[in-house]
Amino acid sequence: MARIKFGTGGWRAIIGDEFTRANVRLLSAALAQRIIDEGVADRGVVIGHDRRFLSDIAAEWAAEVFAGYGVRTAVIKVAQAPTPLIMWTVKDQDRPYGMAITASHNPALYNGIKVFTHGGRDADETVTDDLERRMEPLEGAGEAGIASMPYPKAVASGAVEEIDTFNGYIDSIIAQVDMDAIREAKLKIALDPMFGVSRTSLQTILLTARVEVDVINDRHDTLFGGRLPSPTSHTLQALSRYVVDHRCDLGIATDGDADRIGIIDDRGHFLHPNQLLVILYYYLLRYKGWRGPVVRNVATTSLLDDVAERFGERCYEVPVGFKWVSGKMAETGAVIGGESSGGLTVRGHIAGKDGIYAAALLVEMMAVVGKPMSEIYDDITSQFAPRYMAEEDFAFDPDRKPEILATLLEEHRIPTFSEPVTGTSYLDGCKVLFEEGWIIARFSGTEPLLRIFCELPDRARAERACEEFRAFLGL
Known part of the structure; x- marks a missing residue:
């Protein structure tokens, strides 16, 4: 049996234990065979990576295998490539598959791989189960049984194309956000990328909207400053102090690969992802006039049910794992979907978590409503029973x-x-x-x-x- 097993957010393993060159090649070969069997090798795969230890090298290991199997391959060469940028590229370029080398918010000793399907969606169990089955005979054959082409040769021959889709991704978010309202609000915001990959993306969007931006914890540190790269009340204490000390209107943090978000309000208080989902859903319905249900997982606040009921809508409950959220959103036309762990997406964007877009939308909300984040949350939640x-x-x-x-x-x-x-x-x-x-x-x-x-x-x-x-x- 292949040791690689997919969880709710792709495959993650300890570096040097199960996250090895051999296993990266094994998983890549299984996906390459699936792509060939589906007859889409000419459209191929997009590969991107975060700033973790070995992520950039592992992206090349994967590309070498795809090139060896004759699968058209594009590697995103951006200094800071958020996972949602990779998903957006899969969707924008109409690729059947994508791959992100990341362990998201896991501790620094982990790395992993997320697999995406057509439209930039998280691979569902049908795909991941098939990949696990395909890995078994490949593992038995050993590395010699896996086709490969050295990365420099693959690039020189055109088998691997190095691309930069940063501008297209940023423009897609700017087009969906009320930049004029943000410009008029004259906000000051502190960013904490948590030593991950969100700084360039968020800073570009906010500076374009004339927001004053301060950044902390943005250097390249594969140990993430000695803390978990997950935005929680505990890990964002430095951001909380910075917001208060420097009189910022908001503090924004993202996890290691920028698909999850954490928010510090103007009073220095951490807003739980449950709270963010509630206020964004309310904002989209009440202020932007959208209509449609909401999707949450089994461990996410039922206050979303109350908001949906208030507006004559419905809340759908799904298992943990964003593939279930995005799937139900596509089925029901939901306005927003998310999880209590900090991941969310909005209708009309990518079908996956995007901390960059979520942050931009929250800033828009502050500008449009014209109140501090702390007051916005209090105003909304005071209408419902406490939770x-x-x-x-x-x-x-x-x-x-x-x-x-x-x-x-x-x-x-x-x-x-x-x-x-x-x-x-x-x-x-x-x-x-x-x-x-x-x-x-x-x-x-x-x-x-x-x-x-x-x-x-x-x-x-x-x-x-x-x-x-x-x-x-x-x-």
Whole structure:
């Protein structure tokens, strides 16, 4: 069996353990064979990469394999290439497949690969399962059984084309944002790329709109400054202080490959991705006059359901993994879709997470509404019943995973909660529905963790329910 297994956000592995040259070539060969079998080798694949250790080299390893199989290959040569830029390029150039060398928000010792399909969508399980099956015989044959062409030769012969699609991607966002409103607002914004790849893109868009921009943590550091490249209240403390100390109107952060976003408001407070989804959906309906449902995953706030109901719309729930969000958006024509982890997309843009576009849209919202971000959120949420989200991540002994899975998903046993239980759902993990909220326990698809999320009207009740679930599972 091939060791490569896709999770909710592509394949991710520890560098030097499973993320190796051999495995990058193995996955590339499987995708090359699929492309050939589908008869689309002449349209081929787009490859891009972030700033992680080995990402640039791994992109060349992959390109060498595609060139060896005769698959038309384009490698994006941009100093800072966000994953959404790669997805946009797949869509814009009408390529059947794309590939990003990134481990997104994972710790620095990880790297990985995200695979995209036609239109710039995250590969669904049909594709990833097929790639896993194709890797098995290739792994048995060894590296000698994988076709390859040295990168310099591939470029010189035209088998690999090096491209720069930065301007087209930036222009596509500028065309969808009210730049005039932003210009008139005269805003000051602090950016924190978290040592990732968003600085050039965000800075270009905001400076074009005459925004005063300060940037922190933008140097190339494959260790991400010693912190997790994921925008959370803990990792954005420096940005929070900067916003307050320098009287910024907003602080914007993105994860390592810029498909997720984190926001610090004018008071220095971290706005949870749940909150961002709510205010953006409300803004698109109330101020821009859009119409349509919203899509969220099982671990994302039900306040979106309340907003949808207020405007006569519907909220759809899907499993964790943005491929499910984008798929349901395409099916229903939803206005916006997102996850509590910070990823979202809006109708009319790419069918995947884009922290760059989301940031630009939030800045537009501030300019159009004409209020600080803190007031905008308070104004919107005051119209609905209060909700508080508690989140806990637990490392566990891998040997216990089958036991926990059996308890929750086979035996359907749950704790005796202090909250009245009204039902359960097993769409993804084990979700318990309460009279005034819900709680879910599920295994992460990108890290060896069990995650528990709970939403209730106040902090104490949500944290108590999380503790009851943790104790029940013996974590």
